Amino acid sequence: MKKYQMYVFAVAVLLVAVATAFALWADALKIRLEVNTGNVDIEFTGKPRATEMHGTQQGEYEGKDVGSCTAEFTEVQDEEAAAAGLLPTSWNPSSANADKELKIVITNAYPGYQCKISDVNVKNVGTIPVKLLVKILDKNHNVIRPEQYFDGFVSYIDTDGDGCTELDVDYSSFFSLNGTQLRPGESKSFTVNLRLPTERQQCIAEQTTYTFYVVIIGYQWNEFP
Amino acid sequence: MKPLTTIAIAMLITAIATTAALMADTLTTKITAKTGTIDLNLQTATWTCGKKKTTVTYTPTKTGNTYTIQINVNPPGQSSDSCTVYLTYKNTGTIPIKIHTTSTTSSGNTCTATPTTTDQIHPGDTETVNVSISCTDTCTCTVTSTAKSWNQ
Numbered sequence: 589m590k591k592y593q594m595y596v597f598a599v600a601v602l603l604v605a606v607a608t609a610f611a612l613w614a615d616a617l618k619i620r621l622e623v624n625t626g627n628v629d630i631e632f633t634g635k636p637r638a639t640e641m642h643g644t645q646q647g648e649y650e651g652k653d654v655g656s657c658t659a660e661f662t663e664v665q666d667e668e669a670a671a672a673g674l675l676p677t678s679w680n681p682s683s684a685n686a687d688k689e690l691k692i693v694i695t696n697a698y699p700g701y702q703c704k705i706s707d708v709n710v711k712n713v714g715t716i717p718v719k720l721l722v723k724i725l726d727k728n729h730n731v732i733r734p735e736q737y738f739d740g741f742v743s744y745i746d747t748d749g750d751g752c753t754e755l756d757v758d759y760s761s762f763f764s765l766n767g768t769q770l771r772p773g774e775s776k777s778f779t780v781n782l783r784l785p786t787e788r789q790q791c792i793a794e795q796t797t798y799t800f801y802v803v804i805i806g807y808q809w810n811e812f813p
Numbered sequence: 814m815k816p817l818t819t820i821a822i823a824m825l826i827t828a829i830a831t832t833a834a835l836m837a838d839t840l841t842t843k844i845t846a847k848t849g850t851i852d853l854n855l856q857t858a859t860w861t862c863g864k865k866k867t868t869v870t871y872t873p874t875k876t877g878n879t880y881t882i883q884i885n886v887n888p889p890g891q892s893s894d895s896c897t898v899y900l901t902y903k904n905t906g907t908i909p910i911k912i913h914t915t916s917t918t919s920s921g922n923t924c925t926a927t928p929t930t931t932d933q934i935h936p937g938d939t940e941t942v943n944v945s946i947s948c949t950d951t952c953t954c955t956v957t958s959t960a961k962s963w964n965q
Contacts, residue, residue: 627836628836628837628838629838630838630840631840632840649964650963650964652909652963654849654907654908654909655849655908687838687839687840689840689841689842689843690840690841690842690843691842691843691845692842692843692844692845693844693845693847694844694845694846694847695847695849696847696848696849696907696908697846697847697848697849698848698849698851698908698962698964699962699964699965700962700964700965710840714838718838755846762842780842780844782844782846784846784848786964786965789962789965792848793848794848794849794850794851794906795847795848795849795850796847796848797845797846797847797848798845798846798847798848799843799844799845799846800844801841801842801843801844802841802842802844803839803840803841803842804839804840804841804842805837805838805839806837806838806839806840807837808836808837
């Protein structure tokens with residue numbers, strides 16, 4: 589009987605020793621790691637205003653009412669497709685679908701017609717700082733490389749790929765966004781200044797629709813290319 | 814060793830999380846510019862001549878925004894006469910235009926179009942170009958009228 593009690597005692601001691609060891613080991617696994625990522629999210633704000641211009645004066649040439657220009661925030665059906673090719677495949681433009689886009693429509697335009705869109709901002713509504721990058725795409729979503737004149741303040745672009753530049757985009761207006769860093773909650777205003785240049789009238793066809801995109805990409809600030 | 818292993822795992826998880834956080838967002842501005850049209854149409858051609866028996870015929874040909882009109886003047890009995898031909902054009906495009914006109918004829922005759930550049934013609938409006946022709950015997954005056962945007 590005493591021998592049996594000694595066995596029981598020995599087994600009990602062994603169990604306590606193992607339990608203690610296990611508890612130490614299990615305690616080491618209690619290190620908890622939690623990583624919460626922020627989000628990159630930018631959106632247009634403001635009330636876009638379209639103003640017809642001739643040179644630096646408001647209104648059409650000689651006070652005419654021939655062309656028209658409108659700007660509004662709306663859902664552009666193919667905007668994700670337009671921007672898709674600009675981002676590395678490993679990146680994640682997760683919030684693009686929810687954004688309203690800026691749609692500018694010019695009708696009955698002619699060489700010399702000019703329209704300026706103002707009162708538009710890009711706002712960082714995410715949780716981490718972003719830097720902005722601006723690209724111009726043609727209707728087939730290919731990047732357009734503008735011709736630059738006067739230190740980059742005026743540029744002509746060829747939106748239909750015929751080798752003849754038919755639109756003049758004020759390069760300094762929205763391209764001033766390039767490289768701009770926005771902290772969460774910050775916004776930056778910009779303008780879009782478009783003109784069908786009379787000096788390129790040989791490139792401007794009648795009864796034709798020219799379509800292009802300006803894509804603003806917000807990258808997390810420490811990964812700006 | 815076990816704490817070191819835990820730290821290594823934590824670093825790995827952090828690295829994966831950082832990679833996943835390479836996020837971007839895009840905003841798109843779609844810009845569409847539709848151009849209008851420049852067009853003209855020859856509505857009427859009328860004339861007056863000094864002699865009642867002088868015959869006038871004309872043949873208009875249109876290419877793009879340009880009319881080329883051949884005007885034949887045939888005074889009676891190989892005589893001389895002066896005629897004025899009135900060409901009335903309508904702006905059938907969507908933007909205001911000006912019509913630029915030139916004229917030529919054979920030597921010894923005269924053919925003059927006025928105005929060489931019209932005032933602005935709004936869409937739907939008409940404007941008349943006068944062509945003064947002086948002929949000895951039969952002559953041909955060729956008039957070329959081109960519509961251009963009013964601001965060019």
